[in-house]
Amino acid sequence: MADQLATPADLAALLHIAEADLHVPAATLLIECATAVVQEVAGQRIVRATSTVTLEPSPGRWLWLPQLPVVSVESVAMDGTTLTSGDYQVRGHRLWRETGWQLLTAPPTEVDVAYTHGYAVGAQELQRARQAVVALAGAVYANPEGVSREQIGNYAVAYEAISARMEAAPYLRQGLRRYYGRSAGLITLGG
Known part of the structure; x- marks a missing residue:
């Protein structure tokens, strides 16, 4: 529907x-x-939904998620390897990672993120x-x-x-x- x-x-x-x-x-x-x-x-x-997106991050520690507001992040995989919640932090509508999402000298990285976003019915x-x-x-x-x-x-x-x-x-x-x-x-x- x-x-x-x-x-x-x-x-x-x-x-x-x-x-x-x-x-x-x-x-x-x-x-x-x-x-x-x-x-x-x-x-x-803008309605509440769960999506899986594939992102190609820029060098740096922050990764912006495309749909707002972010309610929760279910899973994150970097080049096919699942990351644990200790490998990244959710901050508002972005993900932060101490070691960054892309190295300047490495080939492009793909990050798959499954997350819930949007406003609940009746909000x-x-x-x-x-x-x-x-x-x-x-x-x-x-x-x-x-x-x-x-x-x-x-x-x-x-x-x-x-x-x-x-x-x-x-x-x-x-x-x-x-x-x-x-x-x-x-x-x-x-x-």
């Missing part, structure tokens, strides 16, 4: 209709699509994303034909593509990136 940052009940509440009157398959599809839009804008998957931090998903899905659900303009005299109707209606507005994109995106950090060279 695809990620969902809102529920059909949330959509019914926005549209002021009884949940029993909601076409649940259509609502679920729209919520999943809107969730994909929101997470793409945020630049990451306060998900409310902005939930609001955005319900707004995007609600706009399409309430107007499935995509009518953008009607005229009665000499009858004329204009339609809008569903992809345009499921596009996040610039102010929404900016807010989601600011709230959920990776913030700029300080980079230490050689350390």
Whole structure:
């Protein structure tokens, strides 16, 4: 099942209709699509999930994990060799290793990390994303034909593509990136 940052009940509440009157398959599809839009804008998957990533680290002691927030690290393997938790430390959304992740004179290293990231269902931090998903899905659900303009005299109707209606507005994109995106950090060279 695809990620969902809102529920059909949330959509019914926005549209002021009884949940029993909601076409649940259509609502679920729209919520999943809107969730994909929101997470793409945020630049990451923001719902709680466990992922395994393969990273090619730069020389240094710090290794940044791509999905935030990091909840736990289940395993770390460097070039196929599993490291113990004593070989590295989890610090926020980074891993620190005393001997570094890559030597300047060695061939490139691959680090496989299995970790849990994102916000739990119901977390306060998900409310902005939930609001955005319900707004995007609600706009399409309430107007499935995509009518953008009607005229009665000499009858004329204009339609809008569903992809345009499921596009996040610039102010929404900016807010989601600011709230959920990776913030700029300080980079230490050689350390």
